[in-house]
Amino acid sequence: MNTQQLKQQLETLLPSSSFEEGGEWTTVYIDPAAWPETARLLRSAKDLDFDYLFCVTAVDWKTHFTMVYHLSSTIHRHTLVVKIKLDRTNPEVATVSEIWRTAEFHEREAYDLMGIVFTGHPDLRRLFMTDDWKGWPLRKDYEDPVNMIKL
Amino acid sequence: MDVNPQISSQPFPGDVHPTAGGGILVTKLDEVINWARSNSLWPLVFGTSCCAIEMMSTAAPKYDWSRFGFEVARATPRQADVIIIAGTIVNKMAPVLKRLYDQMADPKYVIAMGACATSGGPFFYNTYSVVKGADHVIPVDVYVAGCPPRPEALLHALITLQEKIRNGAS
Numbered sequence: 001m002n003t004q005q006l007k008q009q010l011e012t013l014l015p016s017s018s019f020e021e022g023g024e025w026t027t028v029y030i031d032p033a034a035w036p037e038t039a040r041l042l043r044s045a046k047d048l049d050f051d052y053l054f055c056v057t058a059v060d061w062k063t064h065f066t067m068v069y070h071l072s073s074t075i076h077r078h079t080l081v082v083k084i085k086l087d088r089t090n091p092e093v094a095t096v097s098e099i100w101r102t103a104e105f106h107e108r109e110a111y112d113l114m115g116i117v118f119t120g121h122p123d124l125r126r127l128f129m130t131d132d133w134k135g136w137p138l139r140k141d142y143e144d145p146v147n148m149i150k151l
Numbered sequence: 152m153d154v155n156p157q158i159s160s161q162p163f164p165g166d167v168h169p170t171a172g173g174g175i176l177v178t179k180l181d182e183v184i185n186w187a188r189s190n191s192l193w194p195l196v197f198g199t200s201c202c203a204i205e206m207m208s209t210a211a212p213k214y215d216w217s218r219f220g221f222e223v224a225r226a227t228p229r230q231a232d233v234i235i236i237a238g239t240i241v242n243k244m245a246p247v248l249k250r251l252y253d254q255m256a257d258p259k260y261v262i263a264m265g266a267c268a269t270s271g272g273p274f275f276y277n278t279y280s281v282v283k284g285a286d287h288v289i290p291v292d293v294y295v296a297g298c299p300p301r302p303e304a305l306l307h308a309l310i311t312l313q314e315k316i317r318n319g320a321s
Contacts, residue, residue, distance in 0.1 A: 130243070137279045144279045147242070151276035 001047065001078045010080075013045060014038060020083065025070075027081040035084055036094040042071060042080065043099050049073045050080060053096070056106035058114040060140045065091045065116060086116065095121040113138040164317070181319065188232070188258060189316040190220040192309070195231035197251065199238030202265040202299040206237040209302040221309060228254040233312065235305070236291075239267035239274060240282040252289040260321060262308050263291045266298040273298065292321045 001009070006026050007019065016034070020027040030038050042050045055070035065086040072079045084093055095118040097104040107118040108127040115136035118124055126133060135142060164186050165178025194216075198206055209216050210224060217223070225231045228251045240248055252259070263285050266272025271283035285291060292315060295308040315321035 142279070147279045149276050149278075149283070 001076055003078075006078050006080065009047065013041060013048075023081065025079045025081050027083060029083050029085065032084050032086060032093045035082075036096070038082075039096045039099050042082075047076065049075045051075065053100035053102055053106075056103060056110060058110040058116050058138075060114065060138070062088075062140050064088050065114065067093055067110070067116065069096070091115065092117045092119055094119050095124075097121055112136075115139065182317075185317050185319060189313040192221055192232045192260065192312070192316075193230065194221055194224045195228055195234045195251065195255070196224045196226045197234055197237065199236075199240060199244060200267065202237035202267070205299045205302055206235055206264065206305060209305045214302040214306060216306060216309060219306070219309060219313070228252075229256060231255055232258070233260040233262060233309075234289075235262045235264050236268040236285045237264045237299075239272075240285050240288065241280045242282060243280075245282050245288045248285065248288050260312055260316070261285075261289055261291045261293075262305075262312060263294045264305060264308070265295060265300055269294045269296070 003026050010017070010026070010028060011019075014028065014030065014034075016031070017038075018029045020029060042048055050071040050073050052072045052074050053069060054072055055068070057068040057070075059066040059068060065088060067084040067086060069082040069084075070079065071082065086093060091114075093116065095103065095107055097107060097118075098120075104122065105127070107116075107121055108124060110116045111118060111121075111124050112127040112129055113136060125131070129137065135144065137144070164182035165176055168175045168177065194210075198204075208214060210221070221233075228234075232255075234252060234255065236248070252261070263269050267274060267281070268285040268291075271278070271281050274281035275283055282288060293308045293312045295304050297304050300308075312321065
């Protein structure tokens with residue numbers, strides 16, 4: 001399926017979502033509450049078959065967070081980017097680790113460095129940082145007077 | 152420290168007086184021991200980032216550090232004489248580096264290769280995870296500038312270490 005066809009099909013499947021233009025791949029914005037349901041749909045809908053989650057990213061925009069999921073289909077060879085805007089004070093989104101197993105580690109990484117809480121995650125704990133680490137080091141407002149020399 | 156051509160051109164510290172049926176060697180034991188050590192420094196297989204690629208290149212046929220007695224890199228600290236800190240040392244790696252150094256048998260030598268191992272380099276400012284110089288963890292004999300240093304620079308550092316050992320400075 002090419003980008004245009006993919007977009008058309010998604011518009012009928014997800015009527016409440018909005019699209020972002022200008023990227024390499026079809027990019028869709030969805031609501032955090034709709035994510036588990038949408039993810040299951042993208043995974044199983046006919047002609048979509050997004051069976052491969054190849055990247056999970058968290059972006060700190062200072063006013064809010066954005067979760068970015070890169071999905072691909074190994075059957076149809078098409079790619080989709082899903083973006084979810086999250087609240088800065090209480091960043092919570094449902095896990096997709098039971099749909100794409102790879103998300104288990106990706107989400108732990110996003111939790112470890114950005115402090116995004118994935119509800120329903122089977123094992124949400126520190127991945128790179130030590131278990132007793134305080135704070136979320138990749139957030140823009142992160143301060144660490146012990147280890148960091150500020151410039 | 153410049154490479155002293157005079158030291159490099161004196162391969163053996165002592166005089167051999169030829170006599171009938173053999174010869175008499177006049178030297179100092181310390182100097183002979185240092186000479187022997189300096190010509191057989193086996194590095195430890197240790198690299199934490201891109202400097203390790205340059206280190207591997209230095210070991211490979213084009214630069215071939217075996218020519219200077221660095222012969223083979225050993226994959227265990229028990230058999231290594233010199234550790235080349237080739238790359239960034241992060242806070243989680245620091246205890247590992249300390250343990251490897253402690254496990255090496257005396258005499259042991261340390262080369263800090265590149266900006267990260269010297270001072271933290273590009274990760275000096277605004278970083279929560281990087282040790283600002285490997286000398287916070289273990290003592291260093293020779294520092295190499297560069298990011299990463301070219302193989303020639305590492306070879307120069309290795310030869311400088313040999314000179315320090317021959318001079319009894321390290």
